[in-house]
Amino acid sequence: MSEDGFHVHGPHDHELEHAGQHDPKGLAGQLAVITAILATVGAMFSYMGGATQANAGLFKNDAAIKKTEAANQWALYQSKSNKQNLAELAAALVTSDAQKAKYTAEVERYKVEKGEIKHEAEKLEEASKAFDEKSEAQMHEHHRWAQATTALQVSIALAAIALLTKKRWMESATLVMGGLGIALGAMAWFHF
Template sequence: MSSHGFHVHGPHDHELEHAAQHGQSDRFAGTIAVTTAILATVGALFAYQGGATQANAALYKNNAAIAKTEAANQWAYYQAKGSKQNLAELGAELVSDERRARFVQSAERYKAEKEPIKAKAEALEQEVKDWNEKSDAQMHQHHRWAQATTALQIAIALAAIALLTKRDWLKWGVFGVAGLGLALGAAAALHL
């Protein structure tokens, strides 16, 4: 509006004022707007869950790598004890009878020391397997969250097209794709 009271209306402004004065509303646009807001909110939650499961998968894979290194260290320790046992047994064969008892005793000690080392290495290998399975499960769940988020993003894009074209069949397409996204989100939440 100018300082002289002269006001120019654009066609859109006129329609908005007319609708406001006469209580008219565009149900189609209102439905699409509310649907889009809901889909964007749910999509943000799905994206957050997808990121969280991906981070968990990486953390679990890291834990598996740490346990794998510890298991390898235990197997190397086990092998070293085995080598010492073999040397002691060889020494027992090569020395005189009066020195043999010392080598036999050392060989038996190394043999006894190997068993708990082997048990610890095997337990660590099981831990590696468990961490890897947890990581794989988290990655599967991450993919489901990502699929759900993608479906909701497609539904939002369809909603924009439906709003611009005012096509009722596109509105139903929005609901269909959104339903698919929600089903995928439910599958992710249920670890399916």
């Protein structure tokens, strides 16, 4: 205030005085609260989206490891088949009964070993398939979290537009889009 009691202040000073004297009500106050809530929920959804994407990658890696182990077992199975075939050929070509018995015993041993190897290879292939399915489920969930996060980001952008334009219908659009984002997040949470 000047010495003679007359004070002139700028529009910015006037707005600051009014902002300090009044509770944030109306459109601006509502949008501030809505935006804060949407941003908080969006941050949680974003975290979940990242976590499910990481899990999907880990499961896919486990599937590849099991697939490689299964391939190794099938290679061993093929090796035993080749040895069995050679033992069968040897049994057919030898004339001595002792040699024939030796090679026939080898054929039977290879048959047993091949059965065990085949069982292990099939078990590893099933484990690989299970990890692939888990990875796919996590990627589906990741996409839901990403959709939910995107909807919340659009909702926050609509809140900014509503604040700038001071249009109540834009506030409604903000709420609708935020509701869609939360619904998508719920679908991700319940694995839909």
